[in-house]
Amino acid sequence: MQNLLEIKDLKIKTLRNKEEVMLLDKVSLNIAPGQCLGIVGESGCGKSITANALLKLLPYPLSVSSGKAMFNSPSLGTVDLLSLEENAMRSIRGREIAMIFQEPMTSLDPIFTIERQMKEALEFHHAHMHEKEKHDRCVEVLKQVNIPRIEQTLGSYPHQLSGGQLQRIMIAIALINTPTLLIADEPTTALDVTIQAQILELMNKLKHEQNASVMFITHDLGVIAETSEQVAVFYSGHIVEEASAEELFYRPAHPYTEGLIKSISSLNEKGNQLYSIPGNVPPGGELKSYCHFLDRCKYAEDSCKRGLPKLVEVAPKHYCRCFRHSMEVEV
Amino acid sequence: MKNYIIRRLLTLIPVLFGISVAIFLIMQLIPGDVVTGILGIEETPELRAMWEKRLGLDKPLVVQYINWISGVVRGDFGESFRTGAKVFPEILARFSISAELALLACIVAWIIALPLGVLSALKRNSISDRIVRIIALLGVSVPNFATATLLILFLALAFGYYSPIRYVSFLENPLVNLEIMLFPAIVMGGSMAGSVMRMTRSSLLEVLRQDFIKAVRAKGAPESVTIMRHAFKNASIPIVTLVGMQMGILMGGTVVIEQIFSIPGLGQYLLTGIFQRDYPIVQGTVLFMAFIYVFINLLVDIIYTYIDPRISYS
Numbered sequence: 001m002q003n004l005l006e007i008k009d010l011k012i013k014t015l016r017n018k019e020e021v022m023l024l025d026k027v028s029l030n031i032a033p034g035q036c037l038g039i040v041g042e043s044g045c046g047k048s049i050t051a052n053a054l055l056k057l058l059p060y061p062l063s064v065s066s067g068k069a070m071f072n073s074p075s076l077g078t079v080d081l082l083s084l085e086e087n088a089m090r091s092i093r094g095r096e097i098a099m100i101f102q103e104p105m106t107s108l109d110p111i112f113t114i115e116r117q118m119k120e121a122l123e124f125h126h127a128h129m130h131e132k133e134k135h136d137r138c139v140e141v142l143k144q145v146n147i148p149r150i151e152q153t154l155g156s157y158p159h160q161l162s163g164g165q166l167q168r169i170m171i172a173i174a175l176i177n178t179p180t181l182l183i184a185d186e187p188t189t190a191l192d193v194t195i196q197a198q199i200l201e202l203m204n205k206l207k208h209e210q211n212a213s214v215m216f217i218t219h220d221l222g223v224i225a226e227t228s229e230q231v232a233v234f235y236s237g238h239i240v241e242e243a244s245a246e247e248l249f250y251r252p253a254h255p256y257t258e259g260l261i262k263s264i265s266s267l268n269e270k271g272n273q274l275y276s277i278p279g280n281v282p283p284g285g286e287l288k289s290y291c292h293f294l295d296r297c298k299y300a301e302d303s304c305k306r307g308l309p310k311l312v313e314v315a316p317k318h319y320c321r322c323f324r325h326s327m328e329v330e331v
Numbered sequence: 332m333k334n335y336i337i338r339r340l341l342t343l344i345p346v347l348f349g350i351s352v353a354i355f356l357i358m359q360l361i362p363g364d365v366v367t368g369i370l371g372i373e374e375t376p377e378l379r380a381m382w383e384k385r386l387g388l389d390k391p392l393v394v395q396y397i398n399w400i401s402g403v404v405r406g407d408f409g410e411s412f413r414t415g416a417k418v419f420p421e422i423l424a425r426f427s428i429s430a431e432l433a434l435l436a437c438i439v440a441w442i443i444a445l446p447l448g449v450l451s452a453l454k455r456n457s458i459s460d461r462i463v464r465i466i467a468l469l470g471v472s473v474p475n476f477a478t479a480t481l482l483i484l485f486l487a488l489a490f491g492y493y494s495p496i497r498y499v500s501f502l503e504n505p506l507v508n509l510e511i512m513l514f515p516a517i518v519m520g521g522s523m524a525g526s527v528m529r530m531t532r533s534s535l536l537e538v539l540r541q542d543f544i545k546a547v548r549a550k551g552a553p554e555s556v557t558i559m560r561h562a563f564k565n566a567s568i569p570i571v572t573l574v575g576m577q578m579g580i581l582m583g584g585t586v587v588i589e590q591i592f593s594i595p596g597l598g599q600y601l602l603t604g605i606f607q608r609d610y611p612i613v614q615g616t617v618l619f620m621a622f623i624y625v626f627i628n629l630l631v632d633i634i635y636t637y638i639d640p641r642i643s644y645s
Contacts, residue, residue, distance in 0.1 A: 052545075055548075055549060057545055057548055057549060059540075059545075060455075086554075090551050090552075090553065091551065092551075093548065093549055093550065093551040094549060094550035094551035094552075095551055098549070098550075099546075099549040101542060101545070101546055101549075103542050106541060106542040106543060107542045107543050107545075107546040108543055108546065109543045109547065109561050109565065110543070110565070110639070110640075110641060111564060111565060111638065111639050111640060111641075112561075120547075120550060120552070120556075121550040121551070124550060124551040124552055124553070124556075125551055157640045157641070159640075159641050170546070173550065
């Protein structure tokens with residue numbers, strides 16, 4: 001397998017009033033070694049659950065209903081993450097695939113020191129590592145993420161540190177076992193803008209240093225522009241467009257992507273009202289048999305109701321799910 | 332920390348003062364008095380006046396109170412109206428019995444409640460969770476005098492077993508002592524277990540929903556580490572609070588259980604005092620119980636700081 005990760009036809013369901021409800025459908029994605037894939041979309045469109053499904057961390061009552069996620073594991077060979085048993089999964093979590101979360105303030109256990117929690121990440125995968133070795137490794141990664149006063153930070157509890165520092169520490173914990181894939185689930189959303197920029201810069205630097213692949217989940221196209229080579233746009237549980245970052249920004253094919261790009265605020269358009277896409281994301285579980293974006297689309301026609309458009313290649317390596325580009329219907 | 336403890340101990344003074352006034356006045360409100368009890372049908376106005384003078388009941392209430400409380404401050408809780416025995420040594424002796432029972436009851440409660448509570452949270456909405464929740468409901472809602480009576484009857488009728496009637500202290504004969512204490516401890520622990528189980532379940536579920544649990548799992552933690560090291564320790568603060576409060580109440584002796592199992596603890600002493608209108612016994616015991624309760628709560632507050640670094644009192 002050439003890619004590091006190949007997700008094929010991922011489907012995720014949940015239980016609502018004892019009925020199965022589909023939250024995510026027909027999601028296929030590839031991540032090449034060393035590549036950063038950006039996943040963008042509004043809240044509730046299925047970005048985070050895709051990431052959680054890869055590590056089998058979906059909260060009850062969500063579950064994967066079908067699909068494959070082939071991962072090129074350095075230790076286990078090519079494995080399907082979704083059908084991996086718990087023990088094997090545990091050896092991959094935090095060692096080969098690491099995750100950074102949205103809320104740094106609540107992602108660390110409040111009653112243990114930073115040092116204890118960092119060392120833990122080593123302990124789970126290297127049972128016989130020496131205390132001194134562990135300590136040195138902690139110091140080393142904290143240096144990489146530009147934490148000042150390292151020894152003092154190691155002895156601190158999470159509530160004594162700021163959100164930006166905590167997110168750096170979360171990144172350090174993610175990097176401590178030099179993973180091949182890093183999943184960043186909205187890592188900058190909870191931080192203020194200046195800190196956001198620092199964290200993004202840091203992530204870019206580390207990606208180059210460590211040559212890790214990154215899956216970068218965000219709702220902010222601006223962040224995507226700064227980090228990702230490849231972009232997948234999610235809408236209401238489906239991928240509606242996928243292309244290289246450059247292609248996507250210059251030639252968006254899907255009306256939703258177009259709207260997202262238009263709604264990025266720009267200093268040059270002073271005085272103009274911010275653009276926003278009318279309407280809201282339909283609630284999960286109402287996956288309709290026609291185009292999900294229909295109700296909010298400015299190009300919508302009656303003929304759009306004939307079915308769910310298929311994700312087709314509209315330009316080389318540029319995929320889009322819209323009848324304006326292809327009449328093909330998903331079966 | 333030291334300052335905090337001193338401050339907390341100082342706040343004990345007004346609390347205990349308030350309780351002492353309240354209990355003193357309440358005793359005056361109960362109909363009937365100790366003299367009637369002592370004299371019975373032989374009561375004559377002369378005899379009554381003599382006894383009242385002897386017990387100091389002829390003085391104004393304020394003077395009676397001051398006489399009593401000034402003794403208490405010096406560690407002298409007075410003498411029993413009936414037997415003339417010093418109250419304070421008796422309280423201490425009986426406290427050790429009640430405390431032993433309370434401790435055993437807590438151990439029983441923990442052994443039942445903690446594993447079942449954790450199990451019920453981890454297997455939420457499963458059959459085992461439902462069973463545990465029904466047990467907890469029974470523990471909380473069935474009054475312990477009912478379970479106590481049923482247990483005694485059951486043991487007697489089914490096995491012909493009666494626990495020893497005469498109380499033997501632990502130092503005298505540990506085995507017999509434990510035999511006496513076992514069943515009341517099971518009854519008390521059982522009813523305590525209900526609420527502890529519920530608290531463990533809900534508190535653990537609350538913690539398991541938090542972000543850091545997912546983050547711990549994402550580091551590759553074995554489930555046992557996630558649950559015991561991270562989730563349970565975080566969930567333990569409300570459990571410690573609850574157990575501390577129950578412990579505070581139990582340490583002061585439980586009137587009903589001690590009576591049913593005829594254990595000469597503080598509760599029984601208090602009850603005898605009330606029946607005989609033996610003011611020094613009642614006042615002294617209640618004051619002592621209040622002190623124990625407040626003291627255990629202080630201990631709980633100190634334990635918090637060891638569990639959660641965010642709590643500090645400096």
